[in-house]
Amino acid sequence: DEEVHVRQRVIEVDPQEEAEFEKELRALMQESLDSRKLELRARPTLNMMIPMNVFEGPTKDHHGRGFEGESGDETLDEEAGGSKEVRVKVLVKRGNKQQTKQMFIPRDCSLVQSTKQKEAAELEE
Amino acid sequence: EETGDDESYEFGKRDFAEHACRYCGVTNPACVVRCNVPSCRKWFCNSRGNTSGSHIVNHLVRAKHKEVCLHKDSPLGETILECYNCGCRNVFLLGFISAKTDSVVVLLCREPCLSVNALKDMNWDLSQWCPLIDDRCFLQWLVKVPSEQEQLRARQISAQQINKVEELWKTNPDATLEDLEKPGVDDEPQSVALKYEDAYQYQNVFAPLIKLEADYDKMMKESQSKDNLTIRWDIGLNKKRIAYFVFPKEDNELRLVPGDELRLRYSGDAAHPAWQTVGHVIKLTAQEEVALELRASQGVPVDVNHGFSVDFVWKSTSFDRMQGAMKTFAVDETSVSGYIYHHLLGHEVEVQMVRNTLPRRFGAAGLPELNASQIFAVKSVLQKPVSLIQGPPGTGKTVTSAAIVYHMAKQGQGQVLVCAPSNVAVDQLAEKISATGLKVVRISAKSREAVSSPVEHLTLHYQVRHLDASEKSELHKLQQLKDEQGELSSSDEKKYKALKRATEREISQSADVICCTCVGAGDPRLANFRFRQVLIDESTQSTEPECLIPLVLGAKQVVLVGDHCQLGPVIMCKKAARAGLAQSLFERLVLLGVKPIRLQVQYRMHPSLSEFPSNSFYEGTLQNGVTINERQSQGIDFPWPVPNRPMFFYVQMGQEEISASGTSYLNRTEASNVEKIVTSFLKSGVVPSQIGVITPYEGQRAYIVNYMSRNGALRQQLYKEIEVASVDSFQGREKDYIILSCVRSNEHQGIGFLNDPRRLNVALTRARYGIVILGNPKVLSKQQLWNGLLTHYKEHECLVEGPLNNLKQSMVQFQKPKKIYN
Ligand SMILES: [Zn+2]
Ligand SMILES: [Zn+2]
Ligand SMILES: [Zn+2]
Numbered sequence: 001d002e003e004v005h006v007r008q009r010v011i012e013v014d015p016q017e018e019a020e021f022e023k024e025l026r027a028l029m030q031e032s033l034d035s036r037k038l039e040l041r042a043r044p045t046l047n048m049m050i051p052m053n054v055f056e057g058p059t060k061d062h063h064g065r066g067f068e069g070e071s072g073d074e075t076l077d078e079e080a081g082g083s084k085e086v087r088v089k090v091l092v093k094r095g096n097k098q099q100t101k102q103m104f105i106p107r108d109c110s111l112v113q114s115t116k117q118k119e120a121a122e123l124e125e
Numbered sequence: 126e127e128t129g130d131d132e133s134y135e136f137g138k139r140d141f142a143e144h145a146c147r148y149c150g151v152t153n154p155a156c157v158v159r160c161n162v163p164s165c166r167k168w169f170c171n172s173r174g175n176t177s178g179s180h181i182v183n184h185l186v187r188a189k190h191k192e193v194c195l196h197k198d199s200p201l202g203e204t205i206l207e208c209y210n211c212g213c214r215n216v217f218l219l220g221f222i223s224a225k226t227d228s229v230v231v232l233l234c235r236e237p238c239l240s241v242n243a244l245k246d247m248n249w250d251l252s253q254w255c256p257l258i259d260d261r262c263f264l265q266w267l268v269k270v271p272s273e274q275e276q277l278r279a280r281q282i283s284a285q286q287i288n289k290v291e292e293l294w295k296t297n298p299d300a301t302l303e304d305l306e307k308p309g310v311d312d313e314p315q316s317v318a319l320k321y322e323d324a325y326q327y328q329n330v331f332a333p334l335i336k337l338e339a340d341y342d343k344m345m346k347e348s349q350s351k352d353n354l355t356i357r358w359d360i361g362l363n364k365k366r367i368a369y370f371v372f373p374k375e376d377n378e379l380r381l382v383p384g385d386e387l388r389l390r391y392s393g394d395a396a397h398p399a400w401q402t403v404g405h406v407i408k409l410t411a412q413e414e415v416a417l418e419l420r421a422s423q424g425v426p427v428d429v430n431h432g433f434s435v436d437f438v439w440k441s442t443s444f445d446r447m448q449g450a451m452k453t454f455a456v457d458e459t460s461v462s463g464y465i466y467h468h469l470l471g472h473e474v475e476v477q478m479v480r481n482t483l484p485r486r487f488g489a490a491g492l493p494e495l496n497a498s499q500i501f502a503v504k505s506v507l508q509k510p511v512s513l514i515q516g517p518p519g520t521g522k523t524v525t526s527a528a529i530v531y532h533m534a535k536q537g538q539g540q541v542l543v544c545a546p547s548n549v550a551v552d553q554l555a556e557k558i559s560a561t562g563l564k565v566v567r568i569s570a571k572s573r574e575a576v577s578s579p580v581e582h583l584t585l586h587y588q589v590r591h592l593d594a595s596e597k598s599e600l601h602k603l604q605q606l607k608d609e610q611g612e613l614s615s616s617d618e619k620k621y622k623a624l625k626r627a628t629e630r631e632i633s634q635s636a637d638v639i640c641c642t643c644v645g646a647g648d649p650r651l652a653n654f655r656f657r658q659v660l661i662d663e664s665t666q667s668t669e670p671e672c673l674i675p676l677v678l679g680a681k682q683v684v685l686v687g688d689h690c691q692l693g694p695v696i697m698c699k700k701a702a703r704a705g706l707a708q709s710l711f712e713r714l715v716l717l718g719v720k721p722i723r724l725q726v727q728y729r730m731h732p733s734l735s736e737f738p739s740n741s742f743y744e745g746t747l748q749n750g751v752t753i754n755e756r757q758s759q760g761i762d763f764p765w766p767v768p769n770r771p772m773f774f775y776v777q778m779g780q781e782e783i784s785a786s787g788t789s790y791l792n793r794t795e796a797s798n799v800e801k802i803v804t805s806f807l808k809s810g811v812v813p814s815q816i817g818v819i820t821p822y823e824g825q826r827a828y829i830v831n832y833m834s835r836n837g838a839l840r841q842q843l844y845k846e847i848e849v850a851s852v853d854s855f856q857g858r859e860k861d862y863i864i865l866s867c868v869r870s871n872e873h874q875g876i877g878f879l880n881d882p883r884r885l886n887v888a889l890t891r892a893r894y895g896i897v898i899l900g901n902p903k904v905l906s907k908q909q910l911w912n913g914l915l916t917h918y919k920e921h922e923c924l925v926e927g928p929l930n931n932l933k934q935s936m937v938q939f940q941k942p943k944k945i946y947n
Contacts, residue, residue, distance in 0.1 A: 014284060017176070017177060017284045018177040021176075021177045021178060021183075021186065021261075021284075022177070023783065024186050024187070025178070025182070025186050025261065027783065027784075027785065027788070028185075028186055028189065028191075028217055029217050030785045031785045032191065032215050032217040032218050032236075033218065033235070033236050034785050036213070036215075036218060036234070036235075036236040036237060036353075048209070048210055048231075048244060048247055048249065049247070049248075050224055050227070050229055050248060085266075086228060087228065088223070088228045088229065088230045089227075089228060089229045089230070090201060090229075090230050090231070090232075091209060091229055091230070091231040092201070092204060092209070092231075092232075093207075093209060093212075096394075096395060100229070101200065101201045101202065101204075102200070103200050103201065103230075103266070103267070104200075104266065105230075105266045106266055109255065109266070110253050110255055111221055111222075111223050111230060111253055111255045112223060112228070
């Protein structure tokens with residue numbers, strides 16, 4: 001592999017530009033929120049049940065092992081430090097069909113924290 | 126970390142990959158997403174580069190785009206990111222939640238789905254909702270950040286370049302960063318001049334400005350798609366299907382007007398196929414609800430109410446007609462008389478008088494008696510080929526114009542053409558002219574035929590439909606058939622069209638006066654008409670090319686009515702405005718030395734209210750045609766600080782804020798005091814229709830509407846009936862009582878919009894009986910004109926503070942004014 005040494009860039013962000021950007025971003029967020037508050041309030045929750053096929057197979061192992069995923073995934077996970085990432089299934093809709101896709105997310109992501117804590121609590125019982 | 130960068134480094138491929146980041150060129154599929162806005166569809170990466178947010182976030186914020194799609198080779202495959210529950214695609218609202226016990230995650234929107242109670246009982250953990258965009262970056266495990274090496278090899282784009290290229294994309298979506306370097310892109314267009322060699326030079330200057338404005342208008346309107354609209358279905362009197370929905374408006378964005386064309390879409394579901402149709406806006410309610418009359422009634426999913434989208438259908442008609450008028454002006458010698466041709470181009474021409482026998486009386490039947498300055502105006506106009514009439518607020522512009530048109534029509538020079546830029550002004554004028562007994566035909570755009578109008582009986586389409594049935598039995602029969610069946614056989618349709626055209630022509634030709642908007646004068650139905658005499662009202666609110674449309678139909682005698690001390694035409698494209706497109710023909714003629722005839726007696730304002738505007742904007746020439754007694758509000762018990770002076774400046778120290786749209790301002794303290802003043806008026810016996818609340822900022826307008834309906838001390842309905850509007854939209858109108866909320870209140874940023882003296886003039890001259898101004902004197906006094914206004918109020922002991930029931934004179938110190946405007 002070709003190795004290149006480039007001096008680390010010093011990223012300088014113009015504070016005024018940053019402030020202006022932040023303002024625009026917040027306005028967009030706020031506007032998005034406001035627009036939704038008027039809409040859909042009364043709409044019922046549709047289909048938030050987790051489809052059964054998600055649980056098929058040895059998916060109960062939350063340590064990322066035991067998935068019947070594509071080959072190599074498992075070792076990759078190990079190489080990455082084993083506990084750095086967790087494998088999750090992302091539930092998406094294609095038209096009206098439910099589908100799951102695999103993804104790796106960092107173990108320290110708040111998203112998986114609570115699941116892991118509960119799990120640990122369960123183990124202790 | 127895993128990065129699939131090797132492939133993307135293949136030589137030469139990097140620059141050409143379709144999915145390369147449009148800012149920096151990174152092509153790694155794991156690192157890029159596509160903006161999902163149909164007119165955009167550009168790819169951006171999740172690297173921060175040298176800016177304050179990642180490239181994709183930068184783009185979304187700058188372009189105000191909100192939807193994205195992942196790359197097909199990314200871990201999730203080609204996926205439009207959307208809420209799993211409701212399908213909302215606004216990435217600024219989306220985030221992940223995970224199941225309580227299983228490693229399953231799902232995208233959910235923050236509002237409303239995250240707060241839906243039913244979800245809490247299910248297997249989902251809502252407490253750890255994790256936003257999709259965090260720290261101005263997409264979640265890095267969903268869209269990878271390019272490696273350091275990838276970033277170094279990429280284009281080092283700066284925030285300034287990003288801003289520039291985003292600006293460029295608004296008019297040219299395919300532009301590249303290289304285009305920024307090309308000469309021409311940043312160049313300012315040629316500015317308007319005072320005089321022109323010939324009409325070709327005139328066209329060379331104005332055509333590019335109109336093109337700029339048209340491009341900007343198109344870009345702005347076509348980017349205005351709104352999703353997730355809720356529809357209320359109805360059927361109109363003409364049996365056509367009408368869709369009602371709320372179209373939230375934001376500053377600098379699209380304002381819908383009746384006649385606008387919109388496309389309504391439904392993407393379909395299990396029970397309904399995808400559907401779309403176009404329709405015309407026929408009404409806008411005070412609650413910001415839009416009524417859209419659909420063109421086709423078949424297949425409308427009327428049992429569905431949610432999840433509709435709407436796009437603006439941009440039409441180039443008005444711009445095409447301006448370009449067409451300029452071309453006609455240049456190539457057709459008969460388009461205007463030689464005198465007018467040279468006069469408009471600023472050439473020295475010998476003064477010409479129109480030889481006409483003057484009438485003995487200058488007024489007209491059906492109109493109020495004219496005053497001296499109005500009679501003078503009518504008399505001089507009739508004798509001159511080109512004249513300007515300046516009508517300050519409340520001076521009887523419309524009556525004077527109607528009298529002029531009456532006498533012109535009686536001179537036997539053929540039909541008179543009467544125009545104005547706005548439909549409202551045309552209607553008012555048509556009504557007054559019709560009152561003199563002249564035969565008036567009002568031609569409105571086809572798209573506005575369903576829009577209700579106070580002069581419907583004068584409109585061409587109404588007259589065609591209401592012909593004596595026996596007289597035009599064939600057309601009448603076909604029309605009935607068409608109304609009943611919705612369509613005709615092709616041979617009948619042909620016959621119907623030909624008959625209709627002939628009838629329209631017959632009716633138009635028999636009129637003494639044709640009234641239409643300036644743009645409407647370019648209607649094909651007037652293509653073969655010639656008008657020697659043309660009057661344009663509100664001409665200071667139209668651009669030159671717009672004014673030219675009615676003139677090039679053969680004008681020999683032109684009357685421009687307006688007031689260049691009030692607001693001018695609205696130009697959206699800053700470049701075109703800077704180059705002078707906002708200057709009206711009226712103004713240029715004034716600069717060329719044509720002296721406007723000023724109407725001098727105002728009949729609107731209480732004399733105390735007209736004093737300052739007269740002195741500041743009209744050299745003190747405005748006289749009062751109403752007395753203090755005529756403007757005394759009988760039995761109204763309102764706490765005016767000085768009896769007989771129904772005005773005060775109410776000192777406000779509350780802070781200004783940036784509104785939700787980020788492009789406007791609001792001021793909560795002022796809004797709450799506006800409510801108190803309104804309530805006080807209502808309690809004292811004033812009715813809602815007498816009150817107008819005006820403010821220069823859309824943000825404040827929306828906030829006041831909302832605030833009053835929620836916090837009003839009296840019945841909610843009363844507040845709903847009160848008109849709250851922008852200063853600009855109130856031009857040409859009046860109310861008995863006006864409350865003006867100035868909004869701006871800051872240490873350093875200045876007063877923006879309020880700087881324009883013409884806007885202040887308009888704001889101060891809307892009230893008949895009384896005015897209350899709310900503002901921060903410390904801030905406003907820095908500007909010379911406002912300083913003068915504040916001093917005027919202070920001298921009259923009308924600068925006050927404290928609670929409304931105990932107003933005290935304010936001792937607030939003014940700042941020294943700076944001498945410059947703007
Ligand atoms: Zn975009
Ligand atoms: Zn990039
Ligand atoms: Zn949702």
